[in-house]
Amino acid sequence: MGINRFRLLARMLSQLQGERYRGAVIMRAVWRREASLPEGEGAPMILQDRHGRMEICCRSGHEELMVTLLLGRGADCHAADAESSVFMEEDKARQVCFSASAIRSFTLSVGDTNEIHQGAHPVVPGLMIMEAILEEMPCGAAGLMVRFHHPVRAGWASVNSDGDIVQQGERKADFRWLGTG
Secondary structure, eight states: OOHHHHHHHHHHHTTOOSGGGTTOEEEEEEEEEOTTSOOBOSSOEEEEEETTEEEEEEEEBTEEEEEEEETTOOOOOOOOOOSOOOEEEETTEEEEEEOHHHHHHHHHHHTOOOGGGOSSSOBOOHHHHHHHHHTTOOTTOOEEEEEESSOOBSEEEEEETTSEEEETTEEEEEEEEESOO
16 A cells, blocks of 8 residues: 555645644545546645635645645643554454554654644544545455544554444544546
């Protein structure tokens, strides 16, 4: 899959900084890779900006990341900190640990300065969650769509085969693969 290309797209999105983006949260993100996409590099393109909702497109090579942001939302986080980002199988759900240190590492690597991803109990960046899902990309998939309903906080989360991301019994997000027939 080209995780490095995905991180490049995440770095492009992180160029949007300043007071206006403080506390912004991702509502929806769609990544796709297709040869028919026009090659692109550079700054993120703001496609729509109204009523506290912004749609942004980032392109690199033949990959595209479309993100819908809700501006100025912020998120309260009180989850216990975990040690590492270890993956293990359990029934149909894959258990993923998003530690505060792994979150700091991710945000530093992409230049994400959003304060909700900082502190002892940060909110997991949506693109970090997306990257973890992409590690299990099935053959034939050309993309991934993730919708975020509630913040995923530092700690353990379950990623199940039905396309749900669950933490402490609450569905936080859902995803589906694109182009898998």
